[in-house]
Amino acid sequence: MFSILDWKPKIGILGGGQLGWMMILEGRKFPFTFYVLENDKNAPACRIADRCFSPQEYKEFVDSSDVITFEFEHVYEEALKYAQESGKLLPRLNSVELKRERYKEKLFYKQHNLPTPRFFVAEDGEEALKILREEFNNIGVIKESKGGYDGKGQYFIFNDVEKYQFLREKKEKMVVEEYVNFDFEASVIIARDKKGNFVSYPPTYNYNEKGILVYNYGPYFNQEIINVAKRLSEELDYVGTMGVEVFVTNGQVLINEFAPRVHNTGHYTLDGALISQFEQHLRAITNMELGQTTILSPSGMVNILGTDKIPVEVLKYGKVYWYSKSEVRKRRKLGHINVIGNNLEEVKQKIDKIMQLIYPNGLDL
Amino acid sequence: MFSILDWKPKIGILGGGQLGWMMILEGRKFPFTFYVLENDKNAPACRIADRCFSPQEYKEFVDSSDVITFEFEHVYEEALKYAQESGKLLPRLNSVELKRERYKEKLFYKQHNLPTPRFFVAEDGEEALKILREEFNNIGVIKESKGGYDGKGQYFIFNDVEKYQFLREKKEKMVVEEYVNFDFEASVIIARDKKGNFVSYPPTYNYNEKGILVYNYGPYFNQEIINVAKRLSEELDYVGTMGVEVFVTNGQVLINEFAPRVHNTGHYTLDGALISQFEQHLRAITNMELGQTTILSPSGMVNILGTDKIPVEVLKYGKVYWYSKSEVRKRRKLGHINVIGNNLEEVKQKIDKIMQLIYPNGLDL
Numbered sequence: 181m182f183s184i185l186d187w188k189p190k191i192g193i194l195g196g197g198q199l200g201w202m203m204i205l206e207g208r209k210f211p212f213t214f215y216v217l218e219n220d221k222n223a224p225a226c227r228i229a230d231r232c233f234s235p236q237e238y239k240e241f242v243d244s245s246d247v248i249t250f251e252f253e254h255v256y257e258e259a260l261k262y263a264q265e266s267g268k269l270l271p272r273l274n275s276v277e278l279k280r281e282r283y284k285e286k287l288f289y290k291q292h293n294l295p296t297p298r299f300f301v302a303e304d305g306e307e308a309l310k311i312l313r314e315e316f317n318n319i320g321v322i323k324e325s326k327g328g329y330d331g332k333g334q335y336f337i338f339n340d341v342e343k344y345q346f347l348r349e350k351k352e353k354m355v356v357e358e359y360v361n362f363d364f365e366a367s368v369i370i371a372r373d374k375k376g377n378f379v380s381y382p383p384t385y386n387y388n389e390k391g392i393l394v395y396n397y398g399p400y401f402n403q404e405i406i407n408v409a410k411r412l413s414e415e416l417d418y419v420g421t422m423g424v425e426v427f428v429t430n431g432q433v434l435i436n437e438f439a440p441r442v443h444n445t446g447h448y449t450l451d452g453a454l455i456s457q458f459e460q461h462l463r464a465i466t467n468m469e470l471g472q473t474t475i476l477s478p479s480g481m482v483n484i485l486g487t488d489k490i491p492v493e494v495l496k497y498g499k500v501y502w503y504s505k506s507e508v509r510k511r512r513k514l515g516h517i518n519v520i521g522n523n524l525e526e527v528k529q530k531i532d533k534i535m536q537l538i539y540p541n542g543l544d545l
Numbered sequence: 546m547f548s549i550l551d552w553k554p555k556i557g558i559l560g561g562g563q564l565g566w567m568m569i570l571e572g573r574k575f576p577f578t579f580y581v582l583e584n585d586k587n588a589p590a591c592r593i594a595d596r597c598f599s600p601q602e603y604k605e606f607v608d609s610s611d612v613i614t615f616e617f618e619h620v621y622e623e624a625l626k627y628a629q630e631s632g633k634l635l636p637r638l639n640s641v642e643l644k645r646e647r648y649k650e651k652l653f654y655k656q657h658n659l660p661t662p663r664f665f666v667a668e669d670g671e672e673a674l675k676i677l678r679e680e681f682n683n684i685g686v687i688k689e690s691k692g693g694y695d696g697k698g699q700y701f702i703f704n705d706v707e708k709y710q711f712l713r714e715k716k717e718k719m720v721v722e723e724y725v726n727f728d729f730e731a732s733v734i735i736a737r738d739k740k741g742n743f744v745s746y747p748p749t750y751n752y753n754e755k756g757i758l759v760y761n762y763g764p765y766f767n768q769e770i771i772n773v774a775k776r777l778s779e780e781l782d783y784v785g786t787m788g789v790e791v792f793v794t795n796g797q798v799l800i801n802e803f804a805p806r807v808h809n810t811g812h813y814t815l816d817g818a819l820i821s822q823f824e825q826h827l828r829a830i831t832n833m834e835l836g837q838t839t840i841l842s843p844s845g846m847v848n849i850l851g852t853d854k855i856p857v858e859v860l861k862y863g864k865v866y867w868y869s870k871s872e873v874r875k876r877r878k879l880g881h882i883n884v885i886g887n888n889l890e891e892v893k894q895k896i897d898k899i900m901q902l903i904y905p906n907g908l909d910l
Contacts, residue, residue: 184855184865208570208593209866228573228593452841454816454864454885469860476817476841476885490549495834499819500549501574520819520841 185211189466192216192245192268194259196223196232198503198513199251199442202450204228206458212466217241217259224503225251235259242266247465249420253279253440270465271420275440278416282325282437283355289435292415294408296435297427299357301325305347308354312337316358325353334391360434362427367396368405369446371421371460371470372413379460380406381453381473384480386425386445390545392511395535396445397480397519397527398452404433412438421446421461444483444513451499451518452479477520480527482534484515486544491537497530511545550576554831557581557610557633559624561588561597563868563878564616564807564823567815569593571823577831582606582624589868590616600624607631612830614785618644618805635830636785640805643781647690647802648720654800657780659773661800662792664722666690670712673719677702681723690718699756725799727792732761733770734811736786736825736835737778744825745771746818746838749845751790751810755910757876760900761810762845762884762892763817769798777803786811786826809848809878816864816883817844842885845892847899849880851909856902862895876910 188211193200196218204214204225216229217238226232233241238259242248248263250256253276260276263269278285289296300315302308308322318341324333335344336359347354368383382399383406409424412435423443425436446457455463455471463470482498484490488508490500498519505514517534521527535543553576558565561583569579569590581594582603591597598606603624607613613628615621618641625641628634643650654661665680667673673687683706689698700709701724712719733748747764748771774789777800788808790801811822820828820836828835847863849855853873855865863884870879882899886892900908 182856183853184857184860185853185867205570205573209864211867211869451819454883459864463860469857471860471864472885488548488550491547492549492834495549495828495836499574499824499836502550502576504576518819520837 184468187466188212189246190215190244191462191466192241192248192263193225193229194248194250194256194263195252196220196225196229197251198224198505200225201228201503202447202456202501203249203251203442203458203461206450206456207462209459210462210466212462215241215245217256220506222506224505227504238262242268249441249461249465250276251441271416271418271422271440275416275418275422279440280326281353282323283353285437286355288415292411294412294415294435295433297357297360299355302354302356304352305350305354308356309341309344309347311356312341316356320359321357322347323355323357324350325355332391360427360429362429362434364428365425365436366400366402366405366428367423367425367443367445368409369421369423369443369449369457370406370409370413371457371464371473372418373464373470374419374467376414377470378410378413379470379473380409381446381449381457382475384445384448389543390511392485392513392545393444393483394485394543395480395482395531396448397478397524397531398448399475399478402428402433408433408435409438420464421457444516445481447501447516448479448481448518450501452476452520478522478524478527479518479520480531481519482517482531482538483513484517484538486510486512486514487538488514489538490515494534494537497533549833552831553577554611555580555609556827556831557606557613557628558590558594559613559615559621559628560617561585561590561594562616563589563870565590566593566868567812567821567866568614568616568807568823568826571815571821572827574824575827575831577827580606580610582621585871587871589870592869603627607633614806614826614830615641616806636781636783636787636805640781640783640787644805645691646718647688648718650802651720653780657776659777659780659800660798662722662725664720667719667721669717670715670719673721674706674709674712676721677706681721685724686722687712688720688722689715690720697756725792725794727794727799729793730790730801731765731767731770731793732788732790732808732810733774734786734788734808734814734822735771735774735778736822736829736838737783738829738835739784739832741779742835743775743778744835744838745774746811746814746822747840749810749813754908755876757850757878757910758809758848759850759908760845760847760896761813762843762889762896763813764840764843767793767798773798773800774803785829786822809881810846812866812881813844813846813883815866817841817885843887843889843892844883844885845896846884847882847896847903848878849882849903851875851877851879852903853879854903855880859899859902862898
């Protein structure tokens with residue numbers, strides 16, 4: 181490929197949420213066509229795609245596309261499989277498979293010597309509670325193996341085991357983990373191309389509540405996080421943008437989980453970096469050059485969760501991305517606000533100011 | 546307006562070129578609907594608008610919109626007039642009227658004591674040549690009064706008057722100007738809202754060839770340029786983003802011309818600033834807060850003119866915006882490439898590198 185215009189790929193995105201929406205907005209700068217596979221025609225990415233296919237049309241969707249990627253890994257099993265068989269899927273199915281069952285992801289870390297909180301795999305809820313008692317003295321985290329994201333299916337238990345007896349009914353695999361009393365949570369956004377070239381944005385400090393990211397900011401320079409993410413991406417022979425979430429405790433880095441896609445903690449790159457995580461992903465999966473990941477300025481992001489009351493005053497402090505979802509629901513990610521500042525303190529002050537403006541009565545998650 | 550979501554305006558844009566395209570891409574982050582008035586349904590902004598109206602449908606276009614703005618001021622006279630009468634046009638018609646006839650723009654500068662190169666208004670080409678001889682000793686610039694942009698209708702004369710005798714046939718008003726042997730050209734992007742709030746990005750150094758912008762970069766800190774632009778915007782009671790191009794000669798600032806819209810020399814703000822000139826324009830015309838104009842990093846832009854051979858290597862140095870116009874034509878603006886750097890030298894080096902990559906045989910304008 182000599183010119184970036186020699187190839188005008190049709191890119192199929194599985195899922196019509198905000199991650200796909202931003203991928204398309206960023207990708208409009210290239211001569212790409214965007215197809216989306218999504219049930220809800222009013223979903224953010226569907227509204228701006230060149231064509232929105234319904235899930236039943238997945239074969240036509242895959243056949244019409246040159247490359248298939250996804251913005252959400254927990255649905256569309258048939259479509260993902262069909263795309264993988266067609267050789268068009270990037271990132272490849274091996275990454276998704278680790279996310280389909282949390283225990284596989286954890287075992288992968290163990291197998292490849294990637295640092296992660298101590299854990300055991302239980303065959304069902306009964307065994308999980310037993311392991312919690314015997315190995316962790318009833319203080320730990322039980323996670324359902326299937327389909328967890330945004331804190332769903334995770335139980336933080338602090339001796340109050342009686343509250344969790346309902347888990348005994350669950351006849352499915354679970355992961356039982358030590359409770360990590362972390363200093364803070366962090367994450368890194370990396371990208372890797374087919375030739376194995378690797379780039380990384382600086383990590384960020386993240387603040388989650390009830391399993392949902394509320395805000396994050398950076399740069400937080402920590403080479404160990406980048407090294408761990410690099411090794412993970414290499415072990416997977418990964419292609420695309422990936423987010424890796426970690427706990428930092430006493431200087432030690434432990435992988436909490438990874439996302440085989442663009443990630444909420446990378447939204448700041450839309451403004452804090454020349455090339456965003458979305459463009460980086462598109463460059464990687466279309467086999468172009470990866471781009472600069474240097475941060476132009478300390479920056480951060482606040483998620484807009486479950487509210488559409490966004491005082492005009494926030495525009496003084498940041499840049500609003502409103503996803504125009506069809507309805508407001510509790511805990512729902514409806515938009516985000518990017519901020520920049522001369523230093524981390526200024527960024528954090530703006531985040532605090534925005535938090536007060538959009539959640540005057542506190543967060544309700 | 547308490548929440549930015551209390552009003553979901555339908556914004557009508559006159560013109561379907563790249564400026565409208567970027568306005569829509571940036572505006573998708575707000576709950577706006579975008580209509581475009583444009584003859585060519587494949588024009589960049591039409592392809593991503595919610596609806597593209599043909600010029601004959603201008604009444605329906607204006608009636609359907611809450612606010613009307615424009616990305617190009619040299620066409621759609623009837624539509625602009627109708628929009629102004631409806632009270633929906635921003636910026637208002639007074640700015641456009643100055644651009645319809647260059648002599649009015651120049652007289653406006655003189656009348657308001659805004660610095661501009663010395664000039665005379667001629668009634669026709671015959672008189673223009675006479676003034677050039679008598680006032681400027683046959684060294685100067687003759688500009689047709691109507692419809693000039695990108696260097697069209699401008700004649701730089703250096704004693705070679707015989708080449709320009711065809712101007713005698715022109716029975717229309719002309720502007721005859723002194724030739725300014727400037728040190729360099731510069732411009733500033735400003736925005737102003739209905740309440741008179743004013744913001745300005747730092748000016749940039751511009752390099753034009755044959756009347757077309759080739760590249761620009763900044764920041765170039767020059768308060769005088771900002772002051773002049775501020776006064777101009779106040780005299781016009783301007784609302785929206787405006788570009789003001791100046792000559793800088795021995796430290797003196799002379800206005801060359803202004804554009805009552807987003808401007809090619811402000812494309813770097815898409816990446817060099819948190820809030821771009823496009824978002825700033827939308828904020829101003831929808832009566833929201835103006836945003837930050839601080840520059841995150843020294844930055845610049847290279848126009849892609851008349852070529853679609855864009856080596857993949859440029860992706861190492863910058864961020865490509867390809868407008869996907871229907872055909873490649875000489876001198877046509879087909880895209881641009883934004884760059885950032887740690888300092889002006891680094892930005893300029895990247896610009897030079899990109900120039901070599903996309904114009905290996907030099908510019909052909």
